[in-house]
Amino acid sequence: MRYALIAILALLALLIIAPPLLGTGWQYALINALIAALFAAAFNLLVGQGGMLSFGHAAYFGVGAFTVIHLMQSVEYGDIPFPTVLLPLAGAAVSLLCGALAGFFATMRSGVYFALVTLALAELLHSLAPHWDEMFGGEAGLSSMRMPSLGFTFGSTLEVYYLTLSWVVICIGLLYAYTRTPFGRLTLALRDNEQRIRFMGFNAHGTKIVVFAISAMFSGVAGSLMAISNETANYSVFSTQVSALVVLHTFVGGSTIFFGPIVGACVLSLFTFVVSGVTHSWMLYQGIIFVLVMLFAPKGIGGVIQAHIEQRHALPWKRLAAPYALATLAGLMVACATVFVVQSLEIVLSREYAAAVARTGEYAPYTVFAREWQVFHPFTWLFPVLLLVPGLYLLRRAFARIQTLWDKDDDDDGDIAAAPRELMEGGH
Amino acid sequence: MPRWITTAAAITALGVISPAVQAEPLKIAIIESLSGPQTSTGRLIATAAEYVIDQANADGGFNGEAIQVKEYDNAGDTSGAATKFREAAADGAHVIIQGASSAIGGQVTEDVRKHNIRNPDNPIIYINVGAEAMELRGKKCHFHAFHFTTTAPYRTVPLMQVMSEQGDLGKRVYSINQNYSWGRDMETAIVDNADRFDYQVVDKVLHEVNRIQDFSPFVARIKSENPDSVITGNWSNDLLLLMKAVGDANLDITFGTIFMDQPGNVANAGNVAEGHYVAHSSNIELLDEAGTEAYRKATGHYPVFIEPTTLNGVGLFAEALKKVNFDGGDIDVNEIAKAMENTTFDNGLGGMHVRKADHQAVIPIVVSQVARDVKYPVDGTELGFKPIKTVAGEDAIYPAQDSCRMRRPE
Known part of the structure; x- marks a missing residue:
């Protein structure tokens, strides 16, 4: 308080x-x-x-x-x-x-x-x-x-x-x-x-x-x-x-x-x-x-x-630090991949880009994340996949680890930890 | 700390000396609906405005610098527009261009007015290229707001005039409009001109906006009055569904419309649209081919719907810029506004200028008919807008409203 x-x-x-x-x-x-x-x-x-x-x-x-x-x-x-x-x-x-x-x-x-x-x-x-x-x-x-x-x-x-x-x-x-x-x-x-x-x-x-x-x-x-x-x-x-x-x-x-x-x-x-x-x-x-x-x-x-504040004394913070950091990193990778795909599509499918293509006859490189990308270069579309797949894998691993750590805490004192389990699994 | 002070002093000193070296660039903010349901209109306005500014920059810019344009996305609501207005003002914008909605136009023009009262040394100009509400030129008019689009009576008079000359208006006119300020402005204009063009308004209907899926009850009402023509300010679905319902009932009635040229309308209505009229501020069929091709080359499409209005409005503004010269010094927005009052701009159909009383632009209006033998068919159909007659701005415009009391800066 x-x-x-x-x-x-x-x-x-x-x-x-x-x-x-x-x-x-x-x-x-x-x-x-x-x-x-x-x-x-x-x-x-x-x-x-x-x-x-x-x-x-x-x-x-x-x-x-x-x-x-x-x-x-x-x-x-x-x-x-x-x-x-x-x-x-x-x-x-x-x-x-x-x-x-x-x-x-x-x-x-x-x-x-x-x-x-x-x-x-x-x-x-x-x-x-x-x-x-x-x-x-x-x-x-x-x-x-x-x-x-x-x-x-x-x-x-x-x-x-x-x-x-x-x-x-x-x-x-x-x-x-x-x-x-x-x-x-x-x-x-x-x-x-x-x-x-x-x-x-x-x-x-x-x-x-x-x-x-x-x-x-x-x-x-x-x-x-x-x-x-x-x-x-x-x-x-x-x-x-x-x-x-x-x-x-x-x-x-x-x-x-x-x-x-x-x-x-x-x-x-x-x-x-x-x-x-x-x-x-x-x-x-x-x-x-x-x-x-x-x-x-x-x-x-x-x-x-709130779940974190309530559990602040019961949680094994030291052991949680690594999976939390991993989850953050993996989350960032997935977010970057999503943002990259959305922004790329926004630019490439825009009227301005279509007009530029019609005018010059070529697909000009576009800029996302302060770097130029070629529309038809395989790496342009491999890049989000390279971020997304390992990102999702790591995210799952990290959350599984976090879940076990929260659940361990569950064994110590049963009733209060019901909330975080719900929180991670999405149950109601 | 002392070092910090000396650095600050040095920077300030530089700041005092430098204006002579660095000219002040003219900054234009486009506050438009660039996401959300009104994006299609907002995007067209932004594209057309940027096209004109790009050309002005190719001709050497203004005040010795390139004119800077920045887009601000108001997300289609008034609060978003208010937020972006403050952002634009903080960025030092001199001019604001907006047009996709009268609600947002009301917000922007009022924000500009209050900003100018509170900051008389840094006023801002509002260029309205699409908001058609009468009130913006009436109670809400002010010196720094310029309206380059038309209003309900402004388009209705030439529409009626040409339809009457063509013998398509007839004696019995039916008025059907959307029940909000725009639709009511339209109805007033239709009723007010009955004597002038010698017709009788047999019935007038105001209906809910964009909620009606089946217009057949309205068509039954229209049929029972047996009109020669139907005049409507409806847009979007309300126009399409109404025309289709009339077509399905096999009624031989000519429509006089304001928004038939919205992209997609002709394709959706199909052959039902043929023979109907539209009053708009430009028609590509009449424009110089080199100009429209250049526009298509830059933007990927011919100027349609609200784009010609935007090209005209921003074009007049760019023309006015040629009349003022600050020699690379500070920009005086009031001077630009005064120059806009005294500029005549040829928009390809005739001269246009701004009326001093309420800053409504006096623009020629083209009345066109949906027909097959056209140079530029629209929406991938065989149909297009065949110009019937161009009515000079002075003959079409409505008198300035008494509610506009404009205070001019000294």
């Missing part, structure tokens, strides 16, 4: 100190990562803790965004005085109301039916929004400008970053505190056995509405922060893509652990920012990561980290 606190404080210090040294592009990417983290944490309150998988959380995110953009416009035109720093409160309030209303209907059912109702409610907004220009601004969207508040102009990205950071830290803190309250425990019980809650005399439906509304409220804060940062809101925010992305973030990060979705959202947002600047195939890589995580670590990145 003490280490956890130190780690969080160190991370926080880094988040405060580092951004002024970065360019505005990175500052803005960090803002987006923070917003995605809060959205995922709010979403996970419903999914991971309440056991209710929603496919329409974009609705509450979007409601928060549109509430704030309307309020910002009123402030900009001088109709209402409202401090910029407190804008997310308005988004939170409206999303809370909408969440309570939608939650009332959605939580009448559970499982797949619940998911479908949330999806339907979000689609309702998604198809309504393009028809209502005054409220949602049509295709070009609504736009406003941040007004100075509390001595800050909020003109620079850095000021917006600190505003976002403050709100995200406070909200994630509140969400964490929530899990510690008796009501938070009740939420967990709701996931595990709803029947039992009813027998214990609690109102299960009422509890679910409250959980849904709180999740919607924090999603609304995330949407508000997005509107403040972009200074625009467009009805595309209600699209299923937004709802799907938060599911992706949550499950890659690991929905069973509080910090899992936050890690997942940060990692994937920054991954998108960095990789989309380098290659157009970034969506493919994102998909590959999702599939791999679901297959080999169903508890997500957060689950892997």
Whole structure:
């Protein structure tokens, strides 16, 4: 616990100190990562803790965004005085109301039916929004400008970053505190056995509405922060893509652990920012990561980290070091082979390359990994195979070794090590 | 530490002296949808824009340096566009080119406007080559935004005019459009021009965007009104499925469209497309052969769909660059913007220029008909776009909107 606190404080210090040294592009990417983290944490309150998988959380995110953009416009035109720093409160309030209303209907059912109702409610907004220009601004969207508040102009990205950071830290803190309250425990019980809650005399439906509304409220804060940062809101925010992305973030990060979705959202947002600047195939890589995580670590990145932290005293670290290093090396080989093939195909199959071939009549060498490759040279296509085959072999060997080492630990104290076995084998 | 300070001082001193030696290169950012569902349009825009800049660079670049172009992938959403805009601004971009979507156009133009308010010393120009929403030239207009594509009324008027002259418009016109801002702009334009071209709008329909798989109920409605022509701003599947449903019902109705020339449309529609009209800002049949062949040689294909618009817009920008001269010194973006207002560019069909009131480009519009006897058949079919008439920009353009209040820099 003490280490956890130190780690969080160190991370926080880094988040405060580092951004002024970065360019505005990175500052803005960090803002987006923070917003995605809060959205995922709010979403996970419903999914991971309440056991209710929603496919329409974009609705509450979007409601928060549109509430704030309307309020910002009123402030900009001088109709209402409202401090910029407190804008997310308005988004939170409206999303809370909408969440309570939608939650009332959605939580009448559970499982797949619940998911479908949330999806339907979000689609309702998604198809309504393009028809209502005054409220949602049509295709070009609504736009406003941040007004100075509390001595800050909020003109620079850095000021917006600190505003976002403050709100995200406070909200994630509140969400964490929530899990510690008796009501938070009740939420967990709701996931595990709803029947039992009813027998214990609690109102299960009422509890679910409250959980849904709180999740919607924090999603609304995330949407508000997005509107403040972009200074625009467009009805595309209600699209299923937004709802799907938060599911992706949550499950890659690991929905069973509080910090899992936050890690997942940060990692994937920054991954998108960095990789989309380098290659157009970034969506493919994102998909590959999702599939791999679901297959080999169903508890997500957060689950892997947590299993290690829980087992830190029981694991034979010295003997694990070699297979871990080997697994990393083999993983890198496989990754290099994959990236090489994808990038090669991206270049060779592109229109530009086809045009160049048609123009000059020859297949020019192309560059991947800072080296030139001939399209029809056998080594070009042997190279990924040479990386992939031994890479996969070594990866299997390394994981088999890691498995035995974790299992040995299993013999010593039986019950806690069930998690890592599941983690490696992909069982649920 | 002291050594660090001296080094820093030395670098700063160098920095003060060096500008005279190193000219400031003009930087252009293409913020487009280069991955995701809108890639096909985004890629075309980027290709065409880069083609023009490459030519300008072959002619000696600008300000004594080659013009630098960088692609930024907005991944097809507004948040991605906002991220890439900030990255481009941090990279020192002077000009931003975008066009594949009005939603992203709304984001980019607003980001540019706010950037210019906050950084009056380093303004940025936005060149819109594809976003057609009226609002971008209305409430959201500003001095640094230039719109080189048309809007709903801009294309509808010449379309109606030529169809009327050809006797294909008739007295009974049916309006069917997608229910969002673009489709509603189209409907307004169709209704507003009824007196001018002497027709009656027998029915108007707004339907969901890209969700309808079966248009036969709509066709039944069209049939019951017995129109002479159907005018639609539909694009993609909504256009294809509508045309096919009308073809299947054996109705002899002429379509007036805006997006028939999207690659793949004619191939998908087949013979059903023949005889229908399209209003676009260029037609390859009318262009100088040397120019189109040069384009094909460089990019592997003839300029299609949104590419001519991009070539025109970026072409006018490149022409305007010839009018300003900073002698290798710092680039004043406002000067370039003012030069763009005063530049006339021949796009092969006639002169085009930018209207000062809202920075909407005044471009000639070609109205074409899908026909067999063409020089450049499209999509591997025998069909192509036969130009019927070119309407001068001044005759086609809509009046500037009152909602545009442009503040000009001193």
